[in-house]
Amino acid sequence: MIVKQEIRHYEAETGVWVGKYQNLHNLPHWHVDYEILYVEEGTISLFCNGKTYDAEKGDCIFINSRDVHAIDGSEDSVVCVLIFTEELARSVAGAHYIAPPLLKGTYDIPSCYRTIKEELSAKRPFYAQAIEVTIARLLIEIYRFEAIEERELSVGMKDIDDLLKEIDQNYAYYTFDDAVSFMNLNKTYFSALFHKCVGMTFSQYLNRVRIEKAVDLLQSGKNVKITTVAIDCGFYSLRNFNRIFKSITNYTPKQLPKNFKLEKMQFYKLSDSFDPMGQSTIPFDLEYNGEETSSLRRIS
Numbered sequence: 001m002i003v004k005q006e007i008r009h010y011e012a013e014t015g016v017w018v019g020k021y022q023n024l025h026n027l028p029h030w031h032v033d034y035e036i037l038y039v040e041e042g043t044i045s046l047f048c049n050g051k052t053y054d055a056e057k058g059d060c061i062f063i064n065s066r067d068v069h070a071i072d073g074s075e076d077s078v079v080c081v082l083i084f085t086e087e088l089a090r091s092v093a094g095a096h097y098i099a100p101p102l103l104k105g106t107y108d109i110p111s112c113y114r115t116i117k118e119e120l121s122a123k124r125p126f127y128a129q130a131i132e133v134t135i136a137r138l139l140i141e142i143y144r145f146e147a148i149e150e151r152e153l154s155v156g157m158k159d160i161d162d163l164l165k166e167i168d169q170n171y172a173y174y175t176f177d178d179a180v181s182f183m184n185l186n187k188t189y190f191s192a193l194f195h196k197c198v199g200m201t202f203s204q205y206l207n208r209v210r211i212e213k214a215v216d217l218l219q220s221g222k223n224v225k226i227t228t229v230a231i232d233c234g235f236y237s238l239r240n241f242n243r244i245f246k247s248i249t250n251y252t253p254k255q256l257p258k259n260f261k262l263e264k265m266q267f268y269k270l271s272d273s274f275d276p277m278g279q280s281t282i283p284f285d286l287e288y289n290g291e292e293t294s295s296l297r298r299i300s
Helices: 086-093 109-122 127-145 157-170 176-183 187-198 202-218 226-232 238-249 287-295
Strands: 004-008 016-022 025-030 034-041 043-048 051-056 060-063 069-073 078-084 096-098 148-150 282-284 297-299
Touching: 016 109, 016 127, 034 043, 034 051, 034 086, 034 109, 078 109, 086 127, 096 127, 109 127, 157 176, 157 187, 157 202, 176 187, 176 202, 187 202, 202 226, 202 238, 226 238
Parallel strands: 004 025
Antiparallel strands: 004 297, 016 078, 016 282, 025 069, 034 060, 034 078, 043 051, 043 069, 096 148
């Protein structure tokens, strides 16, 4: 249940990576890097900072640094992806951010993609500089014509990530006040920040964690009483436990099918490593990276 950070590794000479995916699916995650997406074919649904945006062929999407996001592409979708470092973006736009992520203008991202891909493949002298100039020109065009805002977060995503780990470990008795105290924020600001970063209210997230733990207990094979499961997972009213359990799983605890697994599409469990890409995602047009493709990212 932890929204994780994606850490991308670039070639030594440049802070830019490009790739293309068919049927792109990934889980909510965030990264310090910036990301530009271009829908070449089909449609995609973008989840970003608690809101959902629908994009179709020809649409462009701009993911700011530290935005929590996920993508659900149609089976026939093809998406070009350009990812670059925060330093490169800030060298052009400083503390300005694009809002909202679905761009209104039309930009020749396919041409930029082909240029960068060719430069990465050929590695001619000064190819890194040529790539950075290509990205800089694209950014200048986007920042000139799109809505922008200044955003200096006093609370980083690392703080949110630490809070989610705290909830995952102490879910049975953790409260809203505990979270507010942990983050050292006022309640109103904390509520807004949590919803923006995680995509749901604190109460919704806590209930989701607790029900996920309850499902694990009920599926453990041990002869556990439902009342015991409810109490162990932080519910002191059996009626409330049954209501929330059904709202999340579509079953009551007694009706839960054997081997039932709670849908994890929008959530992470704490783990040592994780790849945000769904199994149905098909990477292609990445041949210039060779065997390095699989090591371009890690999640922490």
